[in-house]
Amino acid sequence: MLYETKGPYFFKDGQKKGKAVETLMFQDFFYLDQLYERMEKKYKGLQGKNSLHKHLEWIMNRAREVKPVKLCRFCEKKPIAYISIRSSKSGTTISHHFSCCEDQACKNKLKSESPNLNPQLVPANLFSLRLRIFNKAWKRKQFLGLLRFIYGLEGKLTTKRAFEFFKNA
């Protein structure tokens, strides 16, 4: 049977006590992703997933359905689908400016802007945070902030707002 959630899930104890899964998706996706993975391993093939496990499963599935709302600056028609992560000696740049839609023509334009930096194009979604390039907390934080902007979630992110975002995806 499909799990239907009635509202956000708040941690009752542990290091995230009092925090909601919904807002943590944009604050510390890394933590939730690893927690979910551990639960999946532990309960593989077993019955009796607890409510947190079911909720994480639900939200991870919803997170695959959410779509960016900001448009590609090259074609100005399709939503952003990729973000170019640029690394050089002076650091890593993660910005809305360096993004494009799924079209190859737009990808090529984006890449051609900085051929020397050899930018890495990553999908504009939360699961990109699993990539090796996001091995530092500050990089994850920057990317999460950018995703919020691209998803139209800039400004104060209340639990209700975050919940509606995933629920309506």
Ligand SMILES: [Zn+2]
């Ligand atoms: Zn485009």
